[in-house]
Amino acid sequence: xxEKLALSDDILMKIEKPARYIGxxxxxxxxxxxxxxVRFCMCFPDVYEIGMSHLxxxxxxxxxxxxxxxxxxxxxxxxxxxxxxxxxxxxxxxALESQDPVKDFDFLGITIQYEMCYTxxxxxxxxxxxxxxxxxxxxxCPIVIGGGPCTYNPExxxxxxxxxxxxxxxTQYRPLIDLYKKCREEKAGREEFLRRAAKLPGxxxxxxxxxxYHEDGTIASFRPTExxxxxxxxxxxxxxxxxxxYPMKPVVPYIKVTQDRVVLEIQRGCIRGCxxxxxxxxxxxxxxxxxxxxxxxxxxxxxxxxHEEISLSSxxxxxxxxxxxxxxxxxxECNKRHINISLPSLRIDAFSLDxxxxxxxxxxxxxxxxxxxxxxxxxxxxxxxxxEEVILHGSALAFEGGWTRVKLYFMLGHxxxxxxxxxxxxxxxNKIAATFxxxxxxxxxxxxxxxxxxxxxxxxxxxxxxFQWAPQCTKEEFVEKAYLTRKAISEQxxxxxxxxxxxxxxxxxxxxxxxxxxxxxxxxxxxxxxxxCFYDAWSEYFHNDVWMEAFAxxxxxxxxxxxxxxxxxxxxxxxxxxxxxxRSFLEREWQKAKNETTSPNCKQACQGCGAAxxxxxxxxxxxx
Amino acid sequence: MKLRIKFKKYGPVRFIGHLDxxxxxxxxxRRAELDVAYTGGFSPHxxxxxxxxxxxxxTSNGEYMDLEVYSLTSCxxxxxxxxAVSVPGxxxxxxxxxxxxxxxxxxxxxxxxxxxxxxEGRGPHFDLAPAVERFLKKDEILIxxxxxxxxxxxxxxxxxxxxxxxxxxxxxxxxDASSAGNIKPMxxxxxxxxxxxxxxxENALMVNREETYLRSDALELLPLDAIGYDSxxxxxxxxxxxx
Numbered sequence: 078x079x080e081k082l083a084l085s086d087d088i089l090m091k092i093e094k095p096a097r098y099i100g101x102x103x104x105x106x107x108x109x110x111x112x113x114x115v116r117f118c119m120c121f122p123d124v125y126e127i128g129m130s131h132l133x134x135x136x137x138x139x140x141x142x143x144x145x146x147x148x149x150x151x152x153x154x155x156x157x158x159x160x161x162x163x164x165x166x167x168x169x170x171x172a173l174e175s176q177d178p179v180k181d182f183d184f185l186g187i188t189i190q191y192e193m194c195y196t197x198x199x200x201x202x203x204x205x206x207x208x209x210x211x212x213x214x215x216x217x218c219p220i221v222i223g224g225g226p227c228t229y230n231p232e233x234x235x236x237x238x239x240x241x242x243x244x245x246x247x248t249q250y251r252p253l254i255d256l257y258k259k260c261r262e263e264k265a266g267r268e269e270f271l272r273r274a275a276k277l278p279g280x281x282x283x284x285x286x287x288x289x290y291h292e293d294g295t296i297a298s299f300r301p302t303e304x305x306x307x308x309x310x311x312x313x314x315x316x317x318x319x320x321x322x323y324p325m326k327p328v329v330p331y332i333k334v335t336q337d338r339v340v341l342e343i344q345r346g347c348i349r350g351c352x353x354x355x356x357x358x359x360x361x362x363x364x365x366x367x368x369x370x371x372x373x374x375x376x377x378x379x380x381x382x383x384h385e386e387i388s389l390s391s392x393x394x395x396x397x398x399x400x401x402x403x404x405x406x407x408x409x410e411c412n413k414r415h416i417n418i419s420l421p422s423l424r425i426d427a428f429s430l431d432x433x434x435x436x437x438x439x440x441x442x443x444x445x446x447x448x449x450x451x452x453x454x455x456x457x458x459x460x461x462x463x464x465e466e467v468i469l470h471g472s473a474l475a476f477e478g479g480w481t482r483v484k485l486y487f488m489l490g491h492x493x494x495x496x497x498x499x500x501x502x503x504x505x506x507n508k509i510a511a512t513f514x515x516x517x518x519x520x521x522x523x524x525x526x527x528x529x530x531x532x533x534x535x536x537x538x539x540x541x542x543x544f545q546w547a548p549q550c551t552k553e554e555f556v557e558k559a560y561l562t563r564k565a566i567s568e569q570x571x572x573x574x575x576x577x578x579x580x581x582x583x584x585x586x587x588x589x590x591x592x593x594x595x596x597x598x599x600x601x602x603x604x605x606x607x608x609x610c611f612y613d614a615w616s617e618y619f620h621n622d623v624w625m626e627a628f629a630x631x632x633x634x635x636x637x638x639x640x641x642x643x644x645x646x647x648x649x650x651x652x653x654x655x656x657x658x659x660r661s662f663l664e665r666e667w668q669k670a671k672n673e674t675t676s677p678n679c680k681q682a683c684q685g686c687g688a689a690x691x692x693x694x695x696x697x698x699x700x701x
Numbered sequence: 702m703k704l705r706i707k708f709k710k711y712g713p714v715r716f717i718g719h720l721d722x723x724x725x726x727x728x729x730x731r732r733a734e735l736d737v738a739y740t741g742g743f744s745p746h747x748x749x750x751x752x753x754x755x756x757x758x759x760t761s762n763g764e765y766m767d768l769e770v771y772s773l774t775s776c777x778x779x780x781x782x783x784x785a786v787s788v789p790g791x792x793x794x795x796x797x798x799x800x801x802x803x804x805x806x807x808x809x810x811x812x813x814x815x816x817x818x819x820x821e822g823r824g825p826h827f828d829l830a831p832a833v834e835r836f837l838k839k840d841e842i843l844i845x846x847x848x849x850x851x852x853x854x855x856x857x858x859x860x861x862x863x864x865x866x867x868x869x870x871x872x873x874x875x876x877d878a879s880s881a882g883n884i885k886p887m888x889x890x891x892x893x894x895x896x897x898x899x900x901x902x903e904n905a906l907m908v909n910r911e912e913t914y915l916r917s918d919a920l921e922l923l924p925l926d927a928i929g930y931d932s933x934x935x936x937x938x939x940x941x942x943x944x
Contacts, residue, residue, distance in 0.1 A: 080712055086820075087904050090758050095716040103728070103788055329728060331714075331721045383728030383786070414731070415745045438743035 083171035083178075084159075092158045096332045097125035100151075100173035103329040104381065106138070107174055108148040115254050116182040117141050117149040118172045118219065122189070122197035123614060128153040129328070130336030132390060133188055133225065137246045139324030147254060150174040150182075151328075154197045155204065157612060163204055170204035179205040183257065185219040187238075189227035192591035193584065193614035195234055198223075199606040202237065209603065211239045212284060216267050220257070228281075229312075229359055230540040230651040233591050233598035235283035239271055243279045243654055244313030245345075247321045252277055275306050279313035281654070282306075288596055288650075294637055296595065296648040311655040312359070316693040318345060319367040323374060326381045338386035338419065339378045341371055343403065347392035348679035348695060350686075352460045352670050353449070353491065355539035356392055358658045361686060363679060364694035368399035372406050379416060387411065388419040395424040396680070404432050425471035430478050443482035443530070444475050450491055451501025457673045458493050460666075465505060472509045476516045482528045483509055489558040489579075490536040490550040492670060499558055503565035503575075506531045510571035529571075532578040533562055535585035538639075539592050540651040541658060543666035549589040549639040555582035583621040584613075589639040595650040598638075600631040659687035702936070703799040704768045704779065705806065705926045711760045712790035719754035725791065726766060732786035735779060738769040752806040752913050752925055753813060753878050756885075763814070763912035765925045767799065767806040776931055797929025798936040809925060811916040812862055813878035815886045816909045818871040823905035827897045829866035835896070837864060842892050857892055860884040862922070875922075878913065 082089070082099060089095040110116075119138055121128030128134065134151070141149035150172035155163060163170070169178040179185055185207070187198055202209050207218050214221070223231065224242040231241045242249065253274060260270040275282035285306045289297045301308055315321040323342070330337070346363035347356065375387060387407065391397060404420075411418050418436045423429040425444055433442070448463050450456045456463065472483060487502050506529050513527035535555045538544045550558070559579040566577050591598065604627035605613075605620075612618035628635050643649065645664060652660075662685060669676060676684050679695045689696040710722070717725065727747055730737050739745040748769035755761050773779055776796040783793045803809070819825070825832070836842070842857040860877030861884070867873050876884040886908050887901075894901040914922040930936040 082713055086758065086907075089716050090904050095757065096718070096721060099713040099716050101713045101788055101790065103725075103732075103786075331717045331725060333721075333724070380732065380734070383731035385727065385731070415739045417744065441743075 081176045083168070083176040088159070088162055088166075088168075092162070093156060094125075094332055096330075097153070097156065098159065098173070100176065102331060103383075104326040105151075105174055105328050106142040106149070108142075110148070110175075112145070113148045114146040114258055115148075115184070117147055117184045117186060117254075118152055118179050118182040119149055120152045120179075120185060120187045120201055122154050122187055122194045122201050123612075124156050125153045125330070126332065126334040129330045129334045131188065131190070132336075132340050132342060133246065135324050135327040135340075136322065137186070137250070138328070139326065140247060140322040141250065143322065144251070144254075146258075148174075152179055152201065154200055154612070157618065160200065160204065160611075169206050170201060180207055180218065182219045185221045187221065187223050189223050189225040189234070191614060192227060192588045193619075195591060195602055196606050196611040196613050198234065198237060199602065200611040203606075209606075210236055212236075214239070214267070218267075220267070220270070226355060226359060227592075229355070229654060229656060230592060230594070231281065231283070232288075232596045232650040233594040233602065235596050236599040237602075238283060239267075240274055241281040241283070242313070243281055243310050245315050246313075247315050248313045249277055249279050253280070272303070272306075279310065281310045283596075286653070294634075296650060299648060299650075299653055309653050309655050312657055314657065314691050314693075315345070315364070316691060318342075318364045319370050325374065325377050327378065329382045329384070336388070337384070338388050338417075339375065339382055339384045340388050340390045341375050341378070342366065342390045343371060343394065343397045343400075344391045346694060348396055349393060349462065350460055350666075350676055350678055350684070351449070352458070352543040352666055353488065353536060353539075355542050358541050358663075358686075359656055360392070361657055361679075361688035362691060362694035362696045363396070365397060365399075368403050371403055375407060376410065379414065385415070386417040386419055388421065391422065393424075394420065394422045395426075395429065401428065408432075408435060425468075425475065427474060430471075430474055434478055439479040440481075442480070443484050443528075444472070444480050445484045445486070446471070447486040448505060449486065449488050450494075450498060451487060451503070451505055452498040454673055455491055455494060455498040455501070457675050458670045459491050460670070460675050462675065462678065465508070468505065469508060469512050472512045473516045476513045476527070481513070481522075481524070481526070483530070485509070485529065485531045487531065487533045488536045489533045489562065490555055492544060492547040493673075494558075496561060499561050500565045502531065502533065502562055503569050506566060506575045507569035507571050510569075510574040513574075514571075527574050529575045530578065531562075531566065531575055533559060534580045535582055537585055537589045537592055540649070541654075541656045541663070543663050543670055545593070545649065545663065546643040546645065546667060548642045549586065551636070551640055552582045552586050555585065581616060581619075584616070584619060586635065586639060587613075587621070587624055590635045593650070594638050597631070597633060601627045601633060604630055657686075657688045657691060662686040702770055702773065702933075703801075703803070704770055704773070704776070705797050705799050705803075705929045706766045706768060706779070706783070706793060707795045707797075707926050708764045708766070709760075709762050709792045709794055710755060710764055710790065711792075714788060714790035715758055715760050718757050719751070722755075722791075723749070723751060725788075726768075729783055729786050729791075730768065733779070733782040735768070735782065736771045736773065738771055750805045750807055753810045753883075755910060756908075759908045759910060761910035762794075763910055763924070765806050765913055773798075773933070775933070795926060797926045797931060798933060799929050800936075801940065803928055806925065807880070809915040810878050810880070810913055812875055812914040812922050814863075814873065814875045814911040814914070816867065816871060816873055816911055817886050817890060818907045818909075819905055820907060823902040824870050825894065825897065826899060829869060829872065832893060832897050833864055833866050833872070836893050837861070839896075842896075844888055844892050846888075857884060857889060861889060864889065873911075875914075 141147045220239045222240040223238045228241045288299045291297045344365040346360040449461045538547045738748045750767045752765035780793045780796045863875035891901045913925045
């Protein structure tokens with residue numbers, strides 16, 4: 078046992094949930110420092126319960142620790158109570174397993190899953206006593222490497238990272254660590270290691286690139302500053318999901334975390350091509366894992382963790398070709414073991430309703446549809462292949478099966494959205510309620526009613542989507558749209574059956590700015606962090622006024638980044654990255670969106686997006 | 702068949718709260734592949750019960766959990782299997798089969814023994830041994846107990862079964878731990894300090910629960926697993942006798 082704790086008993090007795098900071102969880106890996114060469118600290122820059130729920134870190138943690146010469150540990154953002162104590166008492170941020178300072182490590186890997194965690198990255202670096210700016214770090218600092226979806230536009234945080242790993246983590250960590258060991262042997266120094274790392278596939282080392290700007294603020298040029306550094310960086314990708322590493326012994330936390338279950342990643346990528354969705358483009362092509370391997374993994378992971386629930390993970394589980402076989406197997410095995418099955422992202426049809434009625438309590442559970450837009454016109458614009466007919470038919474089936482609760486997810490602010498489209502949200506909600514009353518005879522209605530929960534979020538255009546050029550709504554426009562939605566719902570016949578939830582608008586606007594921002598935004602991040610902002614993803618700690626003050630102080634206009642339609646010939650901050658999907662495909666899709674024309678999904682017909690160059694997954698399979 | 706499982710809790714896991722220890726065992730029982738009995742319904746639960754919740758930060762040599770199983774290989778095997786899938790600092794020390802008539806762990810708790818050690822620089826400035834002697838001579842020791850509904854006065858004296866200075870820096874206490882009259886070691890030490898005109902410094906105590914006791918039919922305090930059987934044979938023989 079590692080008896081050592083970085084925090085004193087006095088502190089641990091004083092703070093909320095001390096179990097966040099003591100390590101020693103089931104399946105946590107402890108190695109002997111004398112037997113390893115490289116210390117890697119993996120960070121999720123949010124609170125423990127969120128970070129511990131992330132599959133990507135469990136994969137990389139397992140993979141790095143499967144190598145004898147590497148010891149990978151974990152660190153998360155200390156919660157605000159401990160943060161204050163650590164600053165006051167000058168306690169350096171520590172990794173959970175060894176409780177050693179993060180600064181003593183060779184690598185600090187940070188997964189960057191959402192824009193609102195950017196200030197928490199600064200918090201982690203600051204508490205670790207690592208200079209925030211990469212160029213100020215010396216040989217005594219770990220190499221700070223970022224990964225995850227936000228690195229597909231790393232520019233707003235480029236100044237804080239030594240390396241960004243672009244793409245899926247399974248492929249290049251071994252070569253990177255070997256290079257690190259070689260450079261250390263040769264005493265090559267930090268700068269030289271980074272120079273050589275920049276030549277590995279998928280590695281973006283921001284210090285070797287520079288941006289110049291036009292007078293209007295748009296980018297004039299972006300290029301490497303040294304000979305031999307590549308002008309473009311292509312994403313890394315696992316070509317064979319079945320052969321790739323998957324963690325059989327994920328760490329099991331003591332305290333209840335968001336995802337307290339075995340997570341079985343059945344496939345990566347999505348065939349659908351919804352035009353607002355970044356993940357649907359970044360993880361192309363869709364690649365399935367072999368069903369026999371998945372069955373074996375499920376049993377082994379349940380045995381090794383003792384979790385009482387298993388969940389399938391993918392962007393669209395219904396599209397997995399062997400789903401019925403896998404679910405039959407899981408239902409049989411899990412039933413014997415009193416294990417729950419959770420099935421997110423299923424399309425509602427006869428098959429999924431049958432499965433759901435077997436694995437959950439129909440009376441207590443609810444159905445979820447994500448039409449994302451209220452009218453068929455707008456669903457065609459966003460290429461969401463879900464029709465009103467399908468939704469109403471699925472609802473009717475569900476109501477016959479005993480369900481009485483339906484959740485609906487929409488986004489407000491898609492390109493070309495009109496008042497008519499917004500009213501469609503209310504009308505669709507109303508039609509679903511009406512379907513209940515048409516389908517279920519009075520005497521069979523549980524409590525006599527149906528509950529429709531309609532939620533809207535605000536659309537944030539993301540890099541590498543067909544909407545990367547689209548203007549985002551202003552906060553005022555968003556609020557107006559939410560108001561219109563609420564009003565339209567209140568005018569419906571069945572309005573009493575519909576509950577409406579909406580998000581805060583100012584966070585969505587800021588997400589939009591950071592998602593499509595450039596290197597100059599690092600000034601804004603430093604400004605707000607120095608003013609005490611972090612945990613911006615938590616509404617109680619989000620201070621929009623400080624952010625607005627920061628933009629003004631830095632002479633930057635948030636509308637420039639979000640509220641402007643960008644011309645096709647403008648250099649976008651992320652243009653130097655190659656996510657596999659070609660620029661011309663995205664341009665075609667943007668044009669089709671404007672023409673209200675849909676595109677078939679990858680199983681129906683190849684759209685020539687460019688991902689076929691990876692030669693794997695759906696791109697090399699026969700089509701329907 | 703109901704098992705009474707005794708375990709220790711020490712090291713960093715002392716900062717895991719009671720509910721999380723319960724969750725830990727639910728998962729450990731699955732990892733150990735024990736033939737645990739479940740409740741019915743859509744979210745079945747393992748049939749288990751814990752004796753006395755241990756506060757965050759406290760260590761223990763005498764924690765107990767009752768677990769209903771359909772079958773078992775042997776008590777020793779259950780212990781070995783659970784220890785194989787446990788974490789450092791949670792260690793199973795014995796597994797026994799309960800007589801059918803035994804009450805559940807929580808309802809059975811009558812008393813608990815604790816060793817209390819003062820952290821460096823936070824001990825008493827008075828001599829412990831004579832102070833304890835004077836303290837115990839009092840007819841009543843009244844303290845105010847804060848409850849959810851307000852505060853009420855209780856007499857600690859009734860619940861202190863044993864109190865002695867182990868050395869100049871630590872005490873042994875045997876106190877009421879029943880749900881009706883549970884006394885926390887800190888309440889006793891606080892009262893002792895107050896009696897000697899000293900405030901108890903914050904987080905002054907390291908507390909180890911030594912044992913949890915039930916009260917036998919003969920009104921003796923016995924360790925909670927004193928009523929269990931070591932093997933299925935012994936259990937069956939005893940059940941047969943009873944019939």
